[in-house]
Amino acid sequence: MSTLFISDLHLSPATPTINHCFAQFMREEAVKADALYVLGDLFDFWIGDDDTSDFANFVRGEFKQLTDAGVPCFFTKGNRDFLVGKRFAKQTGITLLGDETVIDLYGRKAVVLHGDTLCTQDVSYLKFREKVNKKWLQWLFNRIPMFIKKKIVSKIQSDIRDDKKTKSLEIMDVTQSEVERVMEMHQVDLMIHGHTHRPDVHIFETNQSTNTRIVLGDWYTQGSVLVCDKKNIELQTRPFL
Ligand code: LP5
Ligand code: MN
Numbered sequence: 001m002s003t004l005f006i007s008d009l010h011l012s013p014a015t016p017t018i019n020h021c022f023a024q025f026m027r028e029e030a031v032k033a034d035a036l037y038v039l040g041d042l043f044d045f046w047i048g049d050d051d052t053s054d055f056a057n058f059v060r061g062e063f064k065q066l067t068d069a070g071v072p073c074f075f076t077k078g079n080r081d082f083l084v085g086k087r088f089a090k091q092t093g094i095t096l097l098g099d100e101t102v103i104d105l106y107g108r109k110a111v112v113l114h115g116d117t118l119c120t121q122d123v124s125y126l127k128f129r130e131k132v133n134k135k136w137l138q139w140l141f142n143r144i145p146m147f148i149k150k151k152i153v154s155k156i157q158s159d160i161r162d163d164k165k166t167k168s169l170e171i172m173d174v175t176q177s178e179v180e181r182v183m184e185m186h187q188v189d190l191m192i193h194g195h196t197h198r199p200d201v202h203i204f205e206t207n208q209s210t211n212t213r214i215v216l217g218d219w220y221t222q223g224s225v226l227v228c229d230k231k232n233i234e235l236q237t238r239p240f241l
Contacts (some may be wrong), residue, residue: 002029003105005037005226007078007114007194008218012044014056017240021223025238026062029225031079037103038094039194039216040078040114045157047149048142049087049181060092066180067093076101078114078195079125082133085142111186115195115215118174118182124163161192172196178215192216192226199224199235 011019030036042059062125073094077084089096101112116122116129131137141149164172173196183191184206191213201219203210214233217224222239 001032001033002036002227002229003035004033005039005112005192005216005228006042006219006224007039007216008041008197008224010041010044010080011055011059015239017046018219019055021219021238021240023058023062024223024241025223026066029238030066030073031071033071035072035074036066037112037192038073038075039112039192040076041080041194041218042075043079043081043084045153046081046083046088047146047153047161048083049085050142050146051103057207060088063092063094074101074103076112076114079116079129082129083138083141100182100186102188104192105228108190109186109188110190110192111182111188112192113182115174115193118193119172119179119196120175120178121171122167128160147240173198174213176204180211183211183213190214194218201233201235 005025006025009018011020011022063073071090073085074097075089075094076097076099084096086096088094097112099117100111100233102109102111116125119125141152144152181190183189189209189211191211193213194216196215197218198215200215201214204213205211214226214235215239217235222240225236225238227234227236
């Protein structure tokens with residue numbers, strides 16, 4: 001048996017191939033797992049738990065089926081699905097996690113997070129994140145009619161689209177000192193995150209300890225899954241059919 005980690009699927013009604021690969025993964029693979037962790041950006045954008053579109057219901061259905069089968073499912077919000085809320089969790093049976101969570105992975109402690117907060121050089125993004133994560137603002141946004149919310153989101157998305165093009169790859173990657181600070185704070189030697197879309201296993205030394213940082217891959221051209229069991233941790237891919 002194994003514990004599975006995924007992130008950065010960026011599912012939307014416009015991604016039928018990815019949605020199909022996701023459904024297949026949930027029904028054939030995740031259902032046999034000890035647990036599933038989704039580390040953010042499952043959605044291309046989640047506008048709110050009041051989304052009752054066929055697409056939103058399709059995703060709800062996949063999680064409900066999984067948790068009904070007895071597989072615990074944990075969800076860390078990403079920068080594209082920070083509006084996933086308690087209603088979605090209740091409807092699907094998933095457990096929402098905080099920004100950073102320490103888990104027990106077959107006896108090894110690991111910190112799991114989306115990864116955006118590790119990119120401390122991306123100052124404009126972090127300021128933006130602080131704004132949209134304000135509880136009162138989310139409370140207000142969640143009460144606006146869906147058609148107005150859609151207009152607000154697409155206006156903001158188009159306003160900030162060019163902003164990302166001005167940032168270097170270095171700015172949009174994690175800051176090593178922040179990685180070390182977070183691992184030290186949680187007293188762990190293993191970190192698992194997504195967000196940067198640079199799947200890799202980084203091994204580095206700090207104060208006589210050997211640390212591992214695993215970066216999950218996105219699902220743009222293939223499925224990407226971290227498979228952990230008692231003995232091994234392996235980044236794997238799944239072909240789109
Ligand atoms: O995901 P990716 O890799 O494409 O980009 C991210 C960062 N971008 C984002 C933006 C989201 O994808 C889209 C958000 C739509 C917002 C709708 C909000 C609705 C209101 C909700 C109120 C509760 O996350 C990108 C990072 C990149 O990761 C790093 O890899 O760089 O960050 C940006 O590009 C953001 C800009 O730098 C910020 C520009 C400031 C704009 C100010 C707008 C004020 C909005 C106030 C909201 C109330
Ligand atoms: Mn992200």
